[in-house]
Amino acid sequence: MKTNILNITIALLISVMFFSCKDDVETTKVNSLEGLIKLEEGYAIGAAAKVEVWGKKNFFMGYNNLTVVLLDSINPTDTLKDAHIYFQPLMTMPQTTGMPMKHACPVENPNEMAMNGVFPGAVAFVMPSMGGAWNLGIYVHNHKNDKSATVNFEVTVDNPPTTVMSVFTSQSPDSAKLVLSLLQPQAPKVGMNDIEFTIHRKASMMEWPADSTYTIEITPEMPSMGHGSPNNVNPVHVGNGHYKGKVNFTMTGEWKINVAVKKDGTTVSKNVYFNITF
Amino acid sequence: MYKILFFLFLVFMHLQSNAESLKLRSPLSDTVKLREVMVVSNIPLDDKDILNFYRTNQFSTLDNINARLGGLSLIKRGAYALEPQMNGFSGGQLNVTIDGMKMFGACTDKMDPVTSYIEPTNLKMIKLKSGTNGSENGCNIGGSMDMTLQEPTLNTKQSNFASIAFGYESVSQSRNILFSTGLGNKKWAWMADGVYRKTENYRAGNEQIIPFTQFEKTNVHSALKFSPDKINSFKADILYDMANNVGYPALPMDVSLAKASLFALEFQRKAKIQLKAKLYFNQIIHVMDDSKRDSLYLLKVKPVGKSDSVYMRMDMPGKSSTLGAYFQMRIPWNENNHLTIKVDNYSNYSIAEMTMHMRYAGFAPEPPMYMQTWPAMLRNVAGIYVENSTYLSPKLVLTANARMDYNVDNLQSEYGQQQFSIFNYTLEKVQGKLIKSINFVAQYDFTNDLTLTTTLGHSERMPTIGERLGFYLFNAYDGYDYIGNPYMKTEKSNFVKMDFQFTNPVIKINISPSISFLNDYIMGITDFNIQAMNFYANGIRVYTNVPSAKLFSTDLQLLYTPVQNISAFWLSKFTYGEINHTEVMPLIPPLKNIIAIQYQKDELQVQAECETALAQNRINSNYGESKTPAFTVFNIKGAYGFTLSKVSMNFSAGITNLFNKAYYEHLDWGRIYRPGRSLELYLKMSY
Numbered sequence: 001m002k003t004n005i006l007n008i009t010i011a012l013l014i015s016v017m018f019f020s021c022k023d024d025v026e027t028t029k030v031n032s033l034e035g036l037i038k039l040e041e042g043y044a045i046g047a048a049a050k051v052e053v054w055g056k057k058n059f060f061m062g063y064n065n066l067t068v069v070l071l072d073s074i075n076p077t078d079t080l081k082d083a084h085i086y087f088q089p090l091m092t093m094p095q096t097t098g099m100p101m102k103h104a105c106p107v108e109n110p111n112e113m114a115m116n117g118v119f120p121g122a123v124a125f126v127m128p129s130m131g132g133a134w135n136l137g138i139y140v141h142n143h144k145n146d147k148s149a150t151v152n153f154e155v156t157v158d159n160p161p162t163t164v165m166s167v168f169t170s171q172s173p174d175s176a177k178l179v180l181s182l183l184q185p186q187a188p189k190v191g192m193n194d195i196e197f198t199i200h201r202k203a204s205m206m207e208w209p210a211d212s213t214y215t216i217e218i219t220p221e222m223p224s225m226g227h228g229s230p231n232n233v234n235p236v237h238v239g240n241g242h243y244k245g246k247v248n249f250t251m252t253g254e255w256k257i258n259v260a261v262k263k264d265g266t267t268v269s270k271n272v273y274f275n276i277t278f
Numbered sequence: 279m280y281k282i283l284f285f286l287f288l289v290f291m292h293l294q295s296n297a298e299s300l301k302l303r304s305p306l307s308d309t310v311k312l313r314e315v316m317v318v319s320n321i322p323l324d325d326k327d328i329l330n331f332y333r334t335n336q337f338s339t340l341d342n343i344n345a346r347l348g349g350l351s352l353i354k355r356g357a358y359a360l361e362p363q364m365n366g367f368s369g370g371q372l373n374v375t376i377d378g379m380k381m382f383g384a385c386t387d388k389m390d391p392v393t394s395y396i397e398p399t400n401l402k403m404i405k406l407k408s409g410t411n412g413s414e415n416g417c418n419i420g421g422s423m424d425m426t427l428q429e430p431t432l433n434t435k436q437s438n439f440a441s442i443a444f445g446y447e448s449v450s451q452s453r454n455i456l457f458s459t460g461l462g463n464k465k466w467a468w469m470a471d472g473v474y475r476k477t478e479n480y481r482a483g484n485e486q487i488i489p490f491t492q493f494e495k496t497n498v499h500s501a502l503k504f505s506p507d508k509i510n511s512f513k514a515d516i517l518y519d520m521a522n523n524v525g526y527p528a529l530p531m532d533v534s535l536a537k538a539s540l541f542a543l544e545f546q547r548k549a550k551i552q553l554k555a556k557l558y559f560n561q562i563i564h565v566m567d568d569s570k571r572d573s574l575y576l577l578k579v580k581p582v583g584k585s586d587s588v589y590m591r592m593d594m595p596g597k598s599s600t601l602g603a604y605f606q607m608r609i610p611w612n613e614n615n616h617l618t619i620k621v622d623n624y625s626n627y628s629i630a631e632m633t634m635h636m637r638y639a640g641f642a643p644e645p646p647m648y649m650q651t652w653p654a655m656l657r658n659v660a661g662i663y664v665e666n667s668t669y670l671s672p673k674l675v676l677t678a679n680a681r682m683d684y685n686v687d688n689l690q691s692e693y694g695q696q697q698f699s700i701f702n703y704t705l706e707k708v709q710g711k712l713i714k715s716i717n718f719v720a721q722y723d724f725t726n727d728l729t730l731t732t733t734l735g736h737s738e739r740m741p742t743i744g745e746r747l748g749f750y751l752f753n754a755y756d757g758y759d760y761i762g763n764p765y766m767k768t769e770k771s772n773f774v775k776m777d778f779q780f781t782n783p784v785i786k787i788n789i790s791p792s793i794s795f796l797n798d799y800i801m802g803i804t805d806f807n808i809q810a811m812n813f814y815a816n817g818i819r820v821y822t823n824v825p826s827a828k829l830f831s832t833d834l835q836l837l838y839t840p841v842q843n844i845s846a847f848w849l850s851k852f853t854y855g856e857i858n859h860t861e862v863m864p865l866i867p868p869l870k871n872i873i874a875i876q877y878q879k880d881e882l883q884v885q886a887e888c889e890t891a892l893a894q895n896r897i898n899s900n901y902g903e904s905k906t907p908a909f910t911v912f913n914i915k916g917a918y919g920f921t922l923s924k925v926s927m928n929f930s931a932g933i934t935n936l937f938n939k940a941y942y943e944h945l946d947w948g949r950i951y952r953p954g955r956s957l958e959l960y961l962k963m964s965y
Binding site: 277 | 588632634636638644645646647648649693695696697698699700701702749750807808809810811812813
């Protein structure tokens with residue numbers, strides 16, 4: 001009985017502490033931006049919003065988690081928490097003859113309600129800036145004043161030292177152009193790791209929707225030793241073009257994850273793999 | 279009253295060790311000259327006589343001696359650090375202790391059994407107990423081997439001594455130096471002993487030089503004793519053993535360093551109630567080394583896509599530290615009963631790592647590949663042992679003993695936890711288990727000459743760290759990578775042993791058949807779903823509890839002394855093992871005989887020995903075994919002692935493998951030939 005009372009008291013104390021902190025959590029944006037750096041900032045003038053783009057590192061070819069922070073341009077201490085945000089990436093590739101070629105890339109637009117004061121989303125840049133110029137447009141519809149505008153950033157998209165995206169043409173009659181991005185593991189360790197991919201399909205130059213109709217099979221191997229690892233779990237679709245599974249690493253070193261993307265049981269990818277070294 | 283007590287004590291000692299009992303009864307024991315502080319001479323008498331053969335060469339390694347003990351066989355991976363196997367049991371199935379102190383090798387591949395860190399010169403006695411009855415120092419199923427360290431003697435003629443000896447073996451150009459010295463007065467005594475050995479690659483019977491059989495080692499042991507009165511005494515021991523550049527021809531790598539240090543403090547009270555308390559710490563560091571091996575492999579993989587030479591190195595260090603204490607009481611609580619109580623606790627911390635470095639010709643080195651082959655683990659075992667001997671009649675003595683150990687495995691390494699997530703295990707950080715052992719021993723003297731001792735017992739043992747958490751341990755014998763099972767059950771044994779002993783001044787015979795019925799026997803079972811890690815491995819075996827196994831073993835020891843100067847000894851050992859009633863248990867030696875004849879007159883001693891083993895055709899090829907042919911090997915030795923102005927000299931010479939036979943034993947890994955004919959010379963000077 002005595003211990004019961006003690007337990008209840010402790011529980012109460014903890015809940016009091018929890019509730020008292022809650023406000024801080026909601027108002028602080030620092031937490032949501034921990035470990036991130038500010039990549040871009042500018043004004044969506046017509047929407048009276050200052051737009052900041054945060055990410056772990058500079059833009060790279062692959063799936064970029066981007067966090068948008070909206071501030072009231074008149075009162076910059078006021079964070080906007082209700083807005084529609086659309087990523088509008090555009091690659092312009094100058095052609096030797098004729099008009100420059102323009103295309104977009106897959107995006108995941110943030111929810112209209114901010115999470116912890118920020119708007120997390122993603123852009124999967126399908127090529128580095130070397131072949132042309134990337135422009136990242138961010139369309140903001142500020143629900144506070146019901147005004148909208150677009151801010152444009154000229155961004156440099158790096159070619160990462162380790163490839164985390166494969167853009168390929170499906171070996172199927174539709175010859176669909178597919179974008180396979182490796183999202184996880186970002187901090188690989190010996191043992192069982194989550195592995196996550198996204199698949200997007202190029203519907204047109206400007207439309208790259210998520211595609212859930214594929215299946216993914218992974219075969220990790222350690223090329224230098226010629227062995228793999230047991231008990232891997234093939235990624236399955238979990239929504240919005242995301243596929244999640246498990247990958248096992250028995251030791252540190254350089255691993256190669258062979259990926260077979262399948263449609264209706266037939267492999268449509270060809271020699272797709274990602275290297276993970278740790 | 280005191281006489282009865284003394285007699286009881288004798289009876290008790292009798293049960294403690296049959297060997298010792300022989301010593302007490304045997305009229306022969308008087309003829310044994312124990313003038314010197316000698317190693318082998320203090321080994322229990324029933325094995326002593328064959329070991330006398332080795333007294334002529336003090337440079338016998340402990341392995342050499344163990345090979346001659348009843349029930350013991352040796353698993354050989356090289357010329358050094360042979361692993362004892364008792365009646366078919368080895369590794370974690372045996373309790374190998376030093377004066378009751380626990381010590382554990384630091385090598386994942388069993389390249390450093392505890393016996394490899396001890397030299398015969400450090401030892402006063404080796405006590406063997408077989409089967410479940412060897413649980414005085416910890417629950418176990420296969421038996422126990424307790425090595426008692428040499429100790430200084432107070433205020434006797436033997437207190438002050440010094441000796442130095444030199445030895446040479448031609449087959450391996452083995453050079454050995456041994457020393458032993460002591461000082462003592464009424465209250466204080468000190469002693470030190472040590473060995474230095476350096477051995478080159480030996481030559482086998484077919485004249486072939488066997489590469490990677492060299493080793494170099496240094497061993498020093500020192501003890502200090504203080505006795506304020508006749509009853510109480512304090513003792514401190516330090517032992518340091520270091521081996522370098524040890525070759526293991528049967529394995530893909532050698533050892534650059536195997537180092538052990540041991541510290542012990544002891545208190546003893548020898549009153550009516552005897553007390554003994556001990557506090558100890560020991561540490562082993564074991565570093566494997568493949569730098570002298572041809573580490574080039576042809577692999578058809580990255581980065582060129584065709585076969586190419588690959589340069590590969592593996593760093594495999596291991597560490598094992600043990601801190602422990604025990605307290606023991608012997609109480610003659612009434613005229614017919616004698617009680618021993620022992621409480622003990624030890625903690626062992628073990629870790630072994632592996633880092634592989636690879637380089638393809640013309641390419642930058644691959645990133646290092648790291649894993650914990652034994653993830654850091656702390657094992658704490660607290661135990662209590664109780665033994666009571668009841669003297670029912672002058673002819674019958676009953677002894678019962680029981681032990682309980684509470685074993686707590688505390689996984690220290692998060693890395694290890696992560697590693698095992700690969701096999702879909704969620705590893706608990708702490709795992710506790712209670713393990714038990716119980717034995718009954720009845721000894722009945724039919725006549726003054728004939729004694730029958732029957733032992734019945736049940737015991738279990740904890741799986742070793744390798745069996746629980748081993749991670750891709752390559753076994754060069756069957757060529758498989760072994761993986762542990764974190765939730766392995768204990769291995770259990772029901773044990774029966776009969777000991778027939780016939781003793782009279784002319785002949786002594788000891789026949790001791792025993793059988794162990796094992797449940798949840800631990801062995802590696804092939805798992806086809808997991809790929810091997812080493813590219814030269816055949817596959818994966820996971821340590822598994824096999825429902826049942828059986829081990830039958832019998833020894834015959836016969837000592838015949840027809841006339842005063844001549845004695846003959848015959849030792850015969852046989853073991854038979856099966857798994858699940860059908861499968862042959864691997865690594866079981868065939869019938870082996872050792873016959874020795876000794877002639878001794880005054881200071882001259884001549885001995886001839888014949889070792890034979892039958893062929894082993896009962897094999898399990900799934901576990902890397904192949905048939906082993908029979909062999910016979912002859913050894914001769916002679917020794918002569920004389921005194922040269924107060925310095926006593928002992929010179930001996932011998933030839934082992936007289937007919938230069940090319941042979942190997944069944945437990946020799948890699949079927950590597952043993953040394954050929956060798957001339958052994960030895961000179962000892964003592965003061």
